[in-house]
Amino acid sequence: MTIKDYEGKVSLEHSSGSSTEGTSVLFIYLSLIRYGLELLELLVNSLPIREKSKLDGTKAIRGGIPLIFPQFAKASEPSAETANLPQHGIARVSTWKFLGAVTDNEEEVSARFGLTDAQVPENFHKEWPKKFELIFTVTLTANTLKNTLEVRNNGTEPFEFNALLHTYYSVPISIKGLNEVTYLDKVNNFARIRDVKDSITIDQETDRIYMDVPKDEFIIDLGQPDGVGNFTLKKLNLKDTVVWNPWIKKALEMSDFGDDEYKKMVCVEPGTVTEYVKLEAGKTWECGQIIKVFALKSKLTKRDLTRKGTPKNKQMFLTKDSRKSKSMLLKREPARKRQLGTEAQKPLVGDIPKEYFLVITITTREEMFF
Numbered sequence: 001m002t003i004k005d006y007e008g009k010v011s012l013e014h015s016s017g018s019s020t021e022g023t024s025v026l027f028i029y030l031s032l033i034r035y036g037l038e039l040l041e042l043l044v045n046s047l048p049i050r051e052k053s054k055l056d057g058t059k060a061i062r063g064g065i066p067l068i069f070p071q072f073a074k075a076s077e078p079s080a081e082t083a084n085l086p087q088h089g090i091a092r093v094s095t096w097k098f099l100g101a102v103t104d105n106e107e108e109v110s111a112r113f114g115l116t117d118a119q120v121p122e123n124f125h126k127e128w129p130k131k132f133e134l135i136f137t138v139t140l141t142a143n144t145l146k147n148t149l150e151v152r153n154n155g156t157e158p159f160e161f162n163a164l165l166h167t168y169y170s171v172p173i174s175i176k177g178l179n180e181v182t183y184l185d186k187v188n189n190f191a192r193i194r195d196v197k198d199s200i201t202i203d204q205e206t207d208r209i210y211m212d213v214p215k216d217e218f219i220i221d222l223g224q225p226d227g228v229g230n231f232t233l234k235k236l237n238l239k240d241t242v243v244w245n246p247w248i249k250k251a252l253e254m255s256d257f258g259d260d261e262y263k264k265m266v267c268v269e270p271g272t273v274t275e276y277v278k279l280e281a282g283k284t285w286e287c288g289q290i291i292k293v294f295a296l297k298s299k300l301t302k303r304d305l306t307r308k309g310t311p312k313n314k315q316m317f318l319t320k321d322s323r324k325s326k327s328m329l330l331k332r333e334p335a336r337k338r339q340l341g342t343e344a345q346k347p348l349v350g351d352i353p354k355e356y357f358l359v360i361t362i363t364t365r366e367e368m369f370f
């Protein structure tokens with residue numbers, strides 16, 4: 001666990017993993033790389049960036065966890081304060097500041113990032129001239145990634161906003177825990193539908209806003225035997241959950257999305273989007289999510305996994321696209337250090353570069369097996 005500065009590239013790592021024979025072993029690796037873009041994005045999973053995602057600052061990066069604030073989609077009400085803001089608001093296309101480490105110990109490593117109205121592009125600020133501050137905290141432990149977003153109203157009047165963590169998962173999955181919840185079906189003219197299925201499997205264009213989801217915890221099922229490698233997603237103070245996959249036709253229409261990528265992704269986005277949060281002057285509101293890698297008891301033992309050659313939960317990360325980043329990340333410690341730079345790795349102190357691009361990769365810790 002550590003926060004390091006590699007000559008302008010900052011890395012947060014927690015790679016201890018949790019390991020017992022017969023359960024899957026995963027580890028979370030987060031690298032925070034200075035990218036020179038006026039953007040901050042947070043990417044979680046084995047395929048951090050969609051193939052055609054623009055990385056030149058002209059568009060939000062397609063992947064990871066773009067932060068949606070203060071408007072989800074386009075406001076349908078012309079009278080909404082945020083009505084003239086672009087789709088999904090301004091936080092995902094603004095320059096964030098790295099505010100430094102919060103914790104760095106055996107248990108967890110954690111860092112904070114900030115965005116205020118002063119950092120928002122002028123044209124957007126004009127459309128929503130509010131004095132606000134966002135603090136986004138990223139915390140890694142052996143098997144969790146926690147994100148919290150604090151919204152502060154630094155003005156003298158209340159303001160209203162939506163917030164959403166637009167998390168891209170780069171694996172074909174099903175989601176359990178949204179049954180008996182009513183959703184607005186955006187691909188069906190916003191029809192209100194009650195989901196009665198035990199789990200949602202993505203096999204067509206899906207764009208749903210699950211409203212007032214009573215359970216705060218879902219299972220993101222990777223479809224592996226015995227649930228190996230599944231995630232749980234716990235939402236914190238967020239009522240709604242959006243589930244999105246563009247499927248083939250929309251994917252072809254999107255210039256920043258590979259033609260086949262719809263087969264290996266889904267967005268599960270906890271947020272508060274069906275109603276605006278009203279925040280009084282001087283007050284702070286907080287939300288977040290905890291993504292936990294967990295394994296149900298597997299019948300496979302460490303020996304079985306070695307004999308079989310390829311643990312099942314490893315295969316899912318061996319897509320063509322993820323192979324490169326995976327092999328970089330899964331080398332043993334000395335190799336990983338080489339890949340990231342040979343400079344002495346010093347604690348993060350002194351001048352901190354201002355603009356960052358974040359990449360989080362969750363993947364198998366294969367050195368446990370081989």
Ligand SMILES: O=P(O)(O)OC[C@H]1O[C@@H](O)[C@H](O)[C@@H](O)[C@@H]1O
Nearest residue numbers: 087088166186207208242244269
């Ligand atoms: O293309 P964007 O702006 O990143 O949005 C992607 C999708 O994001 C989802 O949250 C919306 O429900 C979809 O309607 C939208 O298409």
